[in-house]
Amino acid sequence: MRILIYGLNYAPELTGTGKYTAEMAEALAHGGHEVRVVCAPPYYPEWKVGEGYASWLHRFETRKGVRLWRAPLWVPKKPSGAKRMLHLASFALTSLPALAMHALWRPHIVMTIAPSLANAPGALALARITGARSWLHIQDFEVDAAFDLGLLKNARAARTALAFERWLMKRFDVVSSISDKMVERAVAKGVALARSFHLPNWVDTTAIYPIDGPSAFRRELRIGEHAKVVLYSGNMGAKQGLEILADAAAALAARDDIVFVFCGNGATKAALQKRCANLRNTRFLSLQPIERLNELLNLADIHVLPQRGDVADLVMPSKLTGMFASARAVVAMAHPGTELYEAVSGRGVVIEPESVGALTDAIAMLVRHPDLRARYGEEGRLFAQERLSPHSVFARLEERLKSLIGDAADTRASDAADLAIVRMGDHAPILTQIEKVE
Incomplete structure (x- = not known):
């Protein structure tokens, strides 16, 4: 399968969404799929673009078998509600050229990661243009959290944002999230039960384990x-x-x-x-x-x-x-x-x-x-x-991906069990090619 993943965060970020998006992409690539990613330069959780990554240049790199297109974005030094919205909007805008480049590649699956939901319209548009299946994976219900935390307080804005969220979610072929309760929330927001999917975060228990003696x-x-x-x-x-x-x-x-x-x-x-x-x-x-x-x-x-x-x-x-x-x-x-x-x-x-x-x-x-x-x-x-083992999580993901596209694609995938041998979490930078993306 040709799988395009579109998300804000990616390795070498060590925590949160970026870590899991990178591990998933690497596992799928190791399983024989052709995986490409459109993402931002690393900035989280320091809220500062990582050393060696320019803020306002597009950049291409290959990392552990995954081809990355990094689009620039604005990163506020002190994030607040309004600044976060501008931050997310900046990536959604600057990443569109990198996203559009993949129309000729014709992916079988276009998967977007929330946060940020601002990416979702572009992902849906690319899927419609190319005939790909669309997948929304929710790590965090950012709209609900933003208002509950008081980051955004306007009642009319809340109703508009929630309505837009529901409208978007109902248009994806698959909507997944990391817990059963979060999947239930997606269904309550209008996602058809048949289109929902539980994709939990995972942990490699061969890399994280109890040690003998004091740390x-x-x-x-x-x-x-x-x-x-x-x-x-x-x-x-x-x-x-x-x-x-x-x-x-x-x-x-x-x-x-x-x-x-x-x-x-x-x-x-x-x-x-x-x-x-x-x-x-x-x-x-x-x-x-x-x-x-x-x-x-x-x-x-x-x-x-x-x-x-x-x-x-x-x-x-x-x-x-x-x-x-x-x-x-x-x-x-x-x-x-x-x-x-x-x-x-x-x-x-x-x-x-x-x-x-x-x-x-x-x-x-x-x-x-x-x-x-x-x-x-x-x-x-x-x-x-x-x-929570990578083997069990990625085997289920592999099965759902195959059923989603049916027999239309040449999957070129090895047995799903091979995915378990990927060393999860090892994000030492491997840059094999760097160039500007025009």
């Missing part, structure tokens, strides 16, 4: 052997609600046996560091390279997954997969009945969002009970091995 990060951060580490690793943005975790660190500041480690970058990191400036029980790390991810996740005695209550049912955090695979206990904030609640229940501790007291109680309880931490860790890793 090297413990020594680097000067954390004593007796102390238990509470780790947050990921994007530091508005929807994470990290101020709750900072308040929990303040509440437990008198204890010398609990240390909080914040690892990542993002729009709220500076404010978080300022909030924790006088707390001796906190440490900060920048986003770590992929080759140190397993060491980082093994630093934790307890992983924490804070979320604001107003978005707790809108997203299924991708970082949960690595937490489970590391075989460490997890404390997550989620409402009953959400996918996150059901995923963590029985494999960790679930508390109501935005409750500092509940968070400190959960952490203190797990510190007191090492046997319970170990049991939760074992259950989480078993779940990752059985439900």
Whole structure:
């Protein structure tokens, strides 16, 4: 099959949508498909275009068997609601020439990734022109989240945006998302059940696994052997609600046996560091390279997954997969009945969002009970091995792609099981050709 993936984020971004889009594209290419990607230069979560990537030039590169067309975009230094909209619109506009170039290539599948939904009209247009099947994959319901977070407040704009979202989604041949609850939300927005598909994020449990002995990060951060580490690793943005975790660190500041480690970058990191400036029980790390991810996740005695209550049912955090695979206990904030609640229940501790007291109680309880931490860790890793492996996820994706186009395309694909041997998450840059795309 010829598969075109159209999305804002891509490797070498280490977190979020870019990581998963790249791994999916590489797995499909390894399986024998011809895969091309139209994306932006790396900028997330630092909100700064990566070194070596010009902001206003089109660029072509080949990376692990996938041909990439990178279109320029505007990246605000301090993203806000209006600035984010302009940021997304800039990529949707500048990427159109790169998208249009592929009309002559005639892809069998045009897949667009949300966020950003601003890409969806272009993807639909290309699919209609070329006779390709259209696929929308939703990592985040960005319209719902934007209004719930207060990034956009105008009621008329909300109704317009939601109506446009529903109109778009109903026109794709397949609409997929990363959890059952998010698929249900898509159906509630008007997507036909037969066109919906559950495509969860995955984790390579051969790359993320429990290590023997203390993590090297413990020594680097000067954390004593007796102390238990509470780790947050990921994007530091508005929807994470990290101020709750900072308040929990303040509440437990008198204890010398609990240390909080914040690892990542993002729009709220500076404010978080300022909030924790006088707390001796906190440490900060920048986003770590992929080759140190397993060491980082093994630093934790307890992983924490804070979320604001107003978005707790809108997203299924991708970082949960690595937490489970590391075989460490997890404390997550989620409402009953959400996918996150059901995923963590029985494999960790679930508390109501935005409750500092509940968070400190959960952490203190797990510190007191090492046997319970170990049991939760074992259950989480078993779940990752059985439900979130690349082999099982990509085998289902391969099957749906084939059924979508039927016998019209020469798939040239090897057995789906071959996809499992792809080394997921290894995004060391491999640039075999660079040139301007006119």
